[in-house]
Amino acid sequence: MSDLQRRWAKAKLSAKLPGFSEADEEAEEDDQMSPLERDRSTRSTSVSSGYSGLLEIPDDDSSSASSSSVSSTGTVIPSPARALFARPLAPSGRSLDPIPWTTYFERELFLPSETTPGLTHHAYLISPVGAKGPLFVTHHGAGSSGLSFAVLSSEIRKRLPTAGILSMSARGHGSTVTPEDPVNLSLSTLSSDLYDVVQLARRAMGWAELPPTILVGHSLGGAVVTDLAYSGRLGTQTLLGYAVLDVVEGSAIDALQSMQTYLSTRPTGFATLRDGIEWHVRSRTIRNSVSARTSVPALLVEKQQSDEGGERPWRWRTDLGATQPFWEDWFVGLSKKFLEAKGGKLLLLAGTDRLDTELTIGQMQGKYALQVFPEAGHFIHEDLPEKTAITLVDFYRRNDRSTLVLPPKVSELLAQGKRV
Structure with missing residues (x-):
């Protein structure tokens, strides 16, 4: 919302809810954000180690991007700060170690x-x-x-x-x-x-x-x-x-x-x-x-x-x-x-x-x-x-x-x- 709308809504809520604070307003606004907007706002947050193992890039050059998938063996409820479906960088995931x-x-x-x-x-x-x-x-x-x-x-x-x-x-x-x-x-x-x-x-x-x-x-x-x-x-x-x-x-x-x-x-x-x-x-x-x-x-x-x-x-x-x-x-x-x-x-x-x-x-x-x-x-x-x-x-x-x-x-x- 615009700054004018935000100030108007704050004045209304402050009059009706004396305990309403600016921090509550930011939390409420965050809850109303779309997943894409929330992902952008938390882009600097890294994916935790518990989820990084679910996303693997095949070593074969012929594999397409669609071959990566999330494991469905358990129920995973991501928090807003975790970009669960973010694709890791390819160079770091490809092995060049010799095969005997x-x-x-x-x-x-x-x-x-x-x-x-x-x-x-x-x-x-x-x-x-x-x-x-x-x-x-x-x-x-x-x-x-x-x-x-x-x-x-x-x-x-x-x-x-x-x-x-x-x-x-x-x-x-x-x-x-x-x-x-x-x-x-x-x-x-x-x-x-x-x-x-x-x-x-x-x-x-x-x-x-x-x-x-x-x-x-x-x-x-x-x-x-x-x-x-x-x-x-x-x-x-x-x-x-x-x-x-x-x-x-x-x-x-x-x-x-x-x-x-x-x-x-x-x-x-x-x-x-x-x-x-x-x-x-x-x-x-x-x-x-x-x-x-x-x-x-x-x-x-x-x-x-x-x-x-x-x-x-x-x-x-x-x-x-x-x-x-x-x-x-x-x-x-x-x-x-x-x-x-x-x-x-x-x-x-x-x-x-x-x-x-x-x-x-x-x-x-x-x-x-x-x-x-x-x-x-x-x-x-x-x-x-x-x-x-x-x-x-x-x-x-x-x-x-x-x-x-x-x-x-x-x-x-x-x-x-x-x-x-």
């Missing part, structure tokens, strides 16, 4: 090479269940590690509980011990390493034979799994198919021209491990914070204080700039091998603009399955692990030969006295 590999895998394997002295392959494993459980064998891109597929592995198991996942780290990546310097990262070497890891893991786990296998590779890893499938070393009975994530020959070779420019804009190091995780999320290099918290720690290594590093001791484990001599070797001829190798073929892309001419023609001819996730970045399997898992599980089921029912042979029908 044990959250997703059952064991890690250290597999000494039988062909290269001093080389010890490192891989993470979820064992397949039963005799018919498939094995997804994954290979990461340049600069990544086996943990790049950690969250995806969990999503695959949710949809296919019998599946196993073997996720390796290449030479010069992750925890794989590499004696050579400089590291040999030629395509033929990486392809042989992938084959060796599969066979060494089979022996280490005591498997009589390899389970039905699906190869999955991202970026450089896509070229590696394609080369191994093209070589036929795993055999057509074992290898059901292979999936390539966001890499095709034409666009990959074009992108190599600007690779050094990209590397020059990337931070050379980070003050803490959390800073490294935060940079990957904020720069949208990895758009899923849970996956970043799992995979990024394996990409960095803490240098000793005596080393050159200053205030940023956490440096990149893999020097991508030093791999330049191998870049062209990785991708030349990729499209041809992808289309000609035996087994089911799946290509997952973040945009149709990445298709080159040869793959466009092959797709129109139905030579492979194509799935596009335009909302994802380059790290499709980390940005959208659920959708990628659904696609991979469907791909396996379409190529699973154990479900095939073959018609009886003519000789068997004749032996049973049936007409043919």
Whole structure:
């Protein structure tokens, strides 16, 4: 009410109610305030600890504001001084702490090479269940590690509980011990390493034979799994198919021209491990914070204080700039091998603009399955692990030969006295 109305009402009430005071007037006015006005008047009052636990912000970036809700397990009567439905600030509620590999895998394997002295392959494993459980064998891109597929592995198991996942780290990546310097990262070497890891893991786990296998590779890893499938070393009975994530020959070779420019804009190091995780999320290099918290720690290594590093001791484990001599070797001829190798073929892309001419023609001819996730970045399997898992599980089921029912042979029908 206006000052004139307030003075008039005060004079009237004072005449009728001698005990009426100015404090009573303010209390009465406060009781008549709307909830919005009362909230504005008490905005400086903080929410008590008893209510702060009821309002949580999901860690996943894809969650909307409407996902927050107040618990209905008890009756809560807020006082006028408590802004019960106020939303906390997002930055303070989001965790960037690293997530250990044990959250997703059952064991890690250290597999000494039988062909290269001093080389010890490192891989993470979820064992397949039963005799018919498939094995997804994954290979990461340049600069990544086996943990790049950690969250995806969990999503695959949710949809296919019998599946196993073997996720390796290449030479010069992750925890794989590499004696050579400089590291040999030629395509033929990486392809042989992938084959060796599969066979060494089979022996280490005591498997009589390899389970039905699906190869999955991202970026450089896509070229590696394609080369191994093209070589036929795993055999057509074992290898059901292979999936390539966001890499095709034409666009990959074009992108190599600007690779050094990209590397020059990337931070050379980070003050803490959390800073490294935060940079990957904020720069949208990895758009899923849970996956970043799992995979990024394996990409960095803490240098000793005596080393050159200053205030940023956490440096990149893999020097991508030093791999330049191998870049062209990785991708030349990729499209041809992808289309000609035996087994089911799946290509997952973040945009149709990445298709080159040869793959466009092959797709129109139905030579492979194509799935596009335009909302994802380059790290499709980390940005959208659920959708990628659904696609991979469907791909396996379409190529699973154990479900095939073959018609009886003519000789068997004749032996049973049936007409043919």
